[in-house]
Structures are given as structure tokens and as C-alpha cells.
Amino acid sequence: MSSEATVKNEITEGIIWKQLLIFFLPIVVGTLFQQLYNTVDAVIVGRFVGKAALASVGGSAAVLTYQVVMFFTSLANGAAVIISQFYGAKNERKLYAALHTAVAFSIIASILISIVGYAATPALLAVMKTPADIMDDSIGYLRIYFLGIIAMLIYNMGSGIMRAAGDSKRPLYYLIVCCILNIILDMILVVFFKMGIKGAAIATILSQAVSAVLVIRALMSSYDMIRLVPKDIRIDAPLLISELRIGLPGGIQTCMYGLTNIIIQTSINQFGTDTAAAWAAFGKVDSIFWAVSGAFGISVTTFAGQNYGAGKLDRVYKSVRVSLGMSLALCGAILISLLALAHPLLSLFTSDKTVIGIGAYMMINIVPSYAIFIFVEIFTGALRGIGDVMIPTLITLGGVCLVRLPWILFVTPIRRELFTILVSYPIAWAATALLLIPYYFYRKKKLNAKWKRT
Numbered sequence: 001m002s003s004e005a006t007v008k009n010e011i012t013e014g015i016i017w018k019q020l021l022i023f024f025l026p027i028v029v030g031t032l033f034q035q036l037y038n039t040v041d042a043v044i045v046g047r048f049v050g051k052a053a054l055a056s057v058g059g060s061a062a063v064l065t066y067q068v069v070m071f072f073t074s075l076a077n078g079a080a081v082i083i084s085q086f087y088g089a090k091n092e093r094k095l096y097a098a099l100h101t102a103v104a105f106s107i108i109a110s111i112l113i114s115i116v117g118y119a120a121t122p123a124l125l126a127v128m129k130t131p132a133d134i135m136d137d138s139i140g141y142l143r144i145y146f147l148g149i150i151a152m153l154i155y156n157m158g159s160g161i162m163r164a165a166g167d168s169k170r171p172l173y174y175l176i177v178c179c180i181l182n183i184i185l186d187m188i189l190v191v192f193f194k195m196g197i198k199g200a201a202i203a204t205i206l207s208q209a210v211s212a213v214l215v216i217r218a219l220m221s222s223y224d225m226i227r228l229v230p231k232d233i234r235i236d237a238p239l240l241i242s243e244l245r246i247g248l249p250g251g252i253q254t255c256m257y258g259l260t261n262i263i264i265q266t267s268i269n270q271f272g273t274d275t276a277a278a279w280a281a282f283g284k285v286d287s288i289f290w291a292v293s294g295a296f297g298i299s300v301t302t303f304a305g306q307n308y309g310a311g312k313l314d315r316v317y318k319s320v321r322v323s324l325g326m327s328l329a330l331c332g333a334i335l336i337s338l339l340a341l342a343h344p345l346l347s348l349f350t351s352d353k354t355v356i357g358i359g360a361y362m363m364i365n366i367v368p369s370y371a372i373f374i375f376v377e378i379f380t381g382a383l384r385g386i387g388d389v390m391i392p393t394l395i396t397l398g399g400v401c402l403v404r405l406p407w408i409l410f411v412t413p414i415r416r417e418l419f420t421i422l423v424s425y426p427i428a429w430a431a432t433a434l435l436l437i438p439y440y441f442y443r444k445k446k447l448n449a450k451w452k453r454t
Contacts, residue, residue, distance in 0.1 A: 001227075002102070002243055002399070009309070010022075010166070010311045011088075011166050011302065011303055011306045012088055012306050012307050012315065012366065013022070013313060016303070016315060016318050016319050016322050017322045017326075019157075019303075020299055020319060020322055020323060020326070021304065021326070022026065023071055023163075023166070023168050023299050023303070024168075024295055024296060024326075025168075025169070026168040026172040027163065027168045027171075027172070027295040027298055027299060027372065028291055028292050028295035028296075029172050029176075029290075030159070030168070030172035030176075031169050031291040031295050032287075032288065032291045033172070033175040033176055033178075034412075035447045038128065039284045039287065039418070040056055040179075040182060040183050042198075042280060042281070042284050042349055043284075043348055043349055044186045044190050044191065044200065045190060045196070045197050045350075046281070046349040046350045047199055047350070048190060048191050048257075048350070049190070049196055050147040050195065050281065050349050050357055051135055051273065051274070051277040051352050051423050052134050052137070052205045052273055052280045052449065053134075053137060053197050054130070054197060054277045054280055054281065054349060054350060055134050055273050055276040055277040055280055055352040060084060061125070061138045061141050061145070062283065063147050063261050063262055063265045064117075064121075064124055064125075064127070064128075064142060064259075065142065065149075066258070067254070067258035067262070068113060068117065068256070069148065069149075069152060069153070069156070069308065070209055070253075070254045070257075070258070071251045071254045071255055071258070071306070072106075072109060072110075072113070072153050072156065072157075073156050073254075073448075074247055074248075074250035074251040074253070074254045075105075075243075075244065075247040075248065075250075075251050076102070076106070076156050076157045076160045076247065077160060077246070077247055077301065077348040077384065078243040078245070078247020078248065078250065078389075079098065079101075079102035079157065079160065079161065079247065080104070080160040080161060080163065080164040080198065080301070080302070080306050081164070081243075081246050081247075081384060081385060081387065082098050082242055082243050082303075083095060083098050083099065083102070083112055083161055083163035083165065083226070083389070083440060084165070084237065084301075084302050084305035084306050084309065084385070085095060085305050085306070086098060086308035086309065087165050087166070087225065087226070087306060087309070087311040088249045088305065088307065088308070088309030088310040090141040090204045090225075092225050094239070095225055096225075096226075096227075096232075096237045097224060097239055098236070098239050098243065099219075099226050099228060100228070100229070100233050100234060100236070101230050101234070101235055101236045101239045101240050102243065103157065103158070103219075103233050104153075104159055104233045104234055104235050105157075105230065105240060105243075106153050106154050106158075106332075106372070107150070107233075108158040108300070109153065110149055110150035110153040110154065111150065113146070113149055113153070113382060114146050114149055114150060117142075117143075117146035117149065118143050118146045118147060119319075121142045121143050121146065122139055122337045125138050125139060125142070125283065126265075128262060128265055128266045128269060129266050129270060130269055131269055131272070131273050131276060133273060134273065134276075137196065137197050137198075138356060140197065140198045140201070141197045141198065141200070142196060142201075143340060144202060144205065145204065145205065147203050147205070148201075148204075148205025148206075148208065149205075149207060150209070150212075151208040151212040152205075152208045152212070152213065154212040154216065155171075155208060155215050156374075157176075158171075158212070158216060158218075158219055159171035159174075159183055159215055161226060161300060162215070162219070162226075163210055163249065164220070164302060165223065165225070165226050167223075168300070168308070170218050170222070171215065171217075171276075174210075174211045174214040174218075175211060176216060177210070177214070178207045178208065178210050178211040178214075178231075179207070181206070181207045181263055182203055182204060182206075182207035182208060184204055185202070185203035186199070186200055187201045187348035188203075188306065189202055189203050190203070196356065197228075201354070209382075209417065213293065216228065230304060232353070233305075233326045245388060245389075246384065246389050246439060249389045249390055249392075250384070250391035250393060251390060252397070253393045253397055253400075253433060254394075255394050256397050256400040256401060258404075259400075259401060260400055260404050260405055260408060260424075260428075263405070263408050264408060264421055264424070265279070267408070267412060267421055268421065271425075273356060273419065274352070274354050274355050275358055275418070275431070276429075277350060277352070277355045278346075278355045278356070278357075278359035279359075279360035279362065280349075280357075281346050281349040281350060281355065281359050282346070282359045282363060283347045285338065285342075285346060285349075285359070285363070286338060286367065286370075287333060287364070288334055289335060289338065289367075290335050292327070292331055292334060293327060293331055293373065293374060293377050294323045294377065295371075295373075296323050296327040296331075296377060296378060296381070297377040297380065297381035298381065299323060300319055300320060300323040300381040300385065301381040301382070301384050301385040302326035302385065303315070303316070303319035303385065304319060304381070304382045304383075304384075304386055305383025305385035305386070306318045307319065308385060308386045308387070308405045308431075312446060313419050313448065313451055316382070316385070316386065317444065319382070320378060320379070320382045320440075322333055322380075323378050323445070324374070324375070324378045327374050327377070327378055328371070328374055331369060331370070332372050335367055335371060337366065338363060338367050338387055339363065339364065339367055339368070342359070342360040342363045342364070343356060343360055344393060346359040346360060346363075358418075361418070362418070362422060364428070365419055365422045365423070366422045366423075366425055369425060369426030369429065369430075372426060372429040372430055373405055373429050373433075375431050375433045375436070375437060376396070376429060376433050376436055379392075379436050379437060379439075379440040380436065382440065383439075383440060383443060386443075388397035388443060391425035391439060391443075392439070394438070395432060395435045395436050395439060396432050397433030398432070398435065399428040399429065399431045399433070400428060402422045402431075403424075403427055403431045404427065404428035405430045406425055407423075407424045407428075408421070411423075412422075414415065
């Protein structure tokens with residue numbers, strides 16, 4: 001891929017719906033393959049080890065690892081926004097410094113996370129009231145995962161940088177290779193060597209290490225404007241502050257989501273291993289929706305960022321409209337399919353009828369409300385692309401802190417039913433959307449006025 005200034009940048013100049021689709025498809029396929037890392041682990045351990053192992057891989061341990069990875073991914077998105085704006089403006093000097101700052105931050109952060117995560121694992125699982133029969137396995141899985149987390153964090157940062165420059169294909173190719181490797185290693189370590197969920201954890205981090213190596217190699221040799229030079233990896237303080245200014249609010253938002261998810265997982269655990277296993281399986285089944293929705297969010301962030309950097313506000317707004325329409329159509333079809341195929345999909349993870357029944361109940365009561373989140377994803381992504389993160393973050397935090405968290409803490413203990421926990425999601429999403437959508441149009445009006453003055 002050439003990045004020379006004389007080459008046409010399709011994101012800022014091409015047909016929006018066509019380029020958005022071309023850009024989106026590798027991201028969504030790549031995200032699905034990334035989800036397969038943990039999904040394959042869950043399928044194999046659920047089928048070959050048992051439902052307790054499924055609860056270990058997909059329960060408390062999954063919530064904690066997801067929380068850590070998504071927090072860092074939010075920080076990486078801050079770097080990607082800055083890089084996309086410099087790329088759109090063709091500012092090669094700052095682009096180079098931002099790239100090396102992002103990679104340096106990834107290395108430092110991953111080392112700290114590994115140390116803290118490994119040490120805190122038993123305490124965290126205990127606080128979440130992880131069932132006693134899955135505690136030891138959960139500790140083993142989580143500690144191995146933390147030891148290898150540097151690979152995932154470097155891959156996430158590197159792939160975010162690639163997408164910021166308009167390349168969403170290479171991260172996809174690398175994930176396909178590594179997902180296949182993960183499946184092979186899972187079969188060898190879990191099925192043949194009988195290593196249980198520890199074998200699944202080892203398979204995952206080895207596969208992620210390969211993806212990290214491929215990403216770093218590509219950044220060092222496959223680009224012009226974003227070429228990585230190892231000896232120049234260092235922190236540029238002003239640029240790091242800029243990247244964190246955009247990424248940190250999203251990270252805080254992720255932490256609040258994670259806090260509520262941890263509290264929800266704690267409540268789920270108290271219903272017993274069957275419900276914990278059903279929640280774990282359900283969390284894997286609905287991952288296809290989150291993959292597609294998140295890919296649209298990433299796409300609109302990149303399109304908004306590059307076009308904003310290039311001074312093309314009309315293309316920013318059009319990319320939002322096109323993304324929203326495409327996301328509603330595709331995600332809507334996915335939600336209908338999930339409801340229609342609930343039992344067969346859950347049966348992939350376990351043959352236990354009780355677990356499948358509980359999982360199907362979860363899907364019926366929460367999946368239709370996912371449509372609300374599509375609006376939150378698209379408008380938040382667009383605002384992030386133009387560098388506006390603080391107000392959207394506060395709005396999202398309001399939905400979490402003022403709606404979902406009080407609901408879980410005060411309503412759930414009064415009415416101790418699974419439905420009470422599930423309904424906390426759509427209530428919070430609806431509250432967020434009702435504030436976020438008007439803010440987007442307010443921000444659009446302010447930008448138009450500012451652009452006319454300049």
C-alpha cells in the first residue's frame with residue numbers, strides 16, 4: 001500500500017458508501033476472528049472438559065480480561081484518532097512521532113498490566129464470588145492470560161494504527177492465520193494433552209504473540225508515512241498527552257462499563273454454575289453483534305477523523321448517515337438470526353439442557369434491545385473522530401453511573417430474578433441514546449458555524 005501524498009486517499013475523496021464498505025468488511029471479519037480466540041476456547045473446553053470449565057473460561061475470567069483489553073483498546077483509539085488526523089492532513093513529522101509514542105506506550109502499559117493482573121487475580125475472582133468449583137481453574141486461566149497480554153495489547157495498538165492510515169486488510173489477514181493457529185493449538189493442548197483450560201489459555205497467548213509479531217513486522221516494512229523504526233520508539237510527551245486526552249475518557253467509560261459488568265457477573269455467579277455457564281455461552285453467541293457494531297464504530301471514527309483533518313465536514317456528516325443506515329440494516333438482521341437460532345447456537349458450547357434453556361431465556365429478554373446501542377456506537381464513533389470525547393463520555397457515564405449501576409445495586413437485591421439483571425442493559429442504553437443523539441446534532445451545528453467563520 002502506498003502512502004505518498006500524490007496518491008488519491010479514497011477515504012477523503014472516494015465514494016463514501018463504497019469506501020466505507022471496503023474499509024468495514026476487513027475490520028468486521030477481523031473482529032470476528034479475534035472473538036474466535038476466546039470462543040474456540042469456550043467451545044472446546046465446554047465440550048471436552050465440561051460446563052464448569054466453560055464457566056471458568058467464559059465467566060469471571062472473561063469479564064476481567066475483557067475489561068483490561070477494552071480499557072487499553074480505548075487508549076489505543078485515542079492514538080488512532082490523532083494518527084488519522086495527521087494522516088488526513090499529510091503531516092508526516094507529527095505522524096512519525098505519534099506512531100512511535102503509541103508503540104512505546106503499549107509496551108510500558110502491557111508490562112504494568114501483566115504484573116498487577118497476575119498478582120491481583122485471586123483477590124479479584126474472590127470479590128466476584130466466583131463459584132468454588134471453578135475458582136482454581138479460573139485463577140490458572142487468568143494468570144496465564146495476564147502473562148501473555150503484551151501480545152494482545154501490541155496487536156491492538158498496531159492494528160489500530162494501520163486502520164487509522166486506511167489499511168484494514170492486513171490486520172484481517174494476520175488474525176485469520178492466528179485464529180487457525182489457535183484452533184490447532186487448542187485441539188493439541190486441550191484435547192490430546194488433556195491440559196484443560198490452562199492449555200486453552202496457552203494456545204490463546206501463543207496465537208496472539210504471532211499476530212503481534214506480524215503487525216510489528218508490517219509497520220516496519222510495509223508503509224511509507226507510518227514506517228516504524230525500533231530505535232526511535234520513545235515517548236513524545238505532548239503527543240502522548242494528546243492521545244490520552246482522546247483515549248482516556250473512553251478508557252474511563254470502559255472502566256465504568258466494566259465495573260457494572262463485574263457487579264452483574266457477581267450477581268450471575270450467585271445463581272450457580274448453570275447460570276454462570278449459560279451467561280458465558282450467551283456472551284460468546286452475541287459477540288457477532290458486538291463485532292459488527294464495533295466495526296462500524298471504528299470505521300466511522302476513521303472516516304470522520306481523516307475527513308475532519310482534511311477539512312471536509314460534508315464528508316464527515318455523510319459518513320455518519322451512511323454508517324448508521326448500514327449498521328441498522330446489518331445488525332438488525334443479525335439480531336433476528338440470534339433470536340431464531342438461540343438453541344442451536346447455545347448447543348455449540350454445551351449439551352446440558354438446563355444451561356441451554358437459561359441461555360435462551362437470556363437471549364429472548366435482552367437481544368432485541370441491542371438495536372438501541374447501534375445509535376450510541378455510531379454517534380460516539382463520529383464524535384471521537386473529530387476529537388470530541390469528553391461530553392460523549394460524560395453522557396455514556398451518566399447512563400452507566402446514574403441508571404445501570406443504581407439499578408443493579410438497589411433494584412436487583414429487592415427483586416432477585418435474572419430478568420431484573422438483564423433489563424439493566426436496555427434501560428441504560430436508552431438513557432444514553434436520548435442524550436447523545438441531540439448532542440451530536442448540536443455539535444454539528446457548532447462545527448458548521450465555526451467553519452463558516454474561518
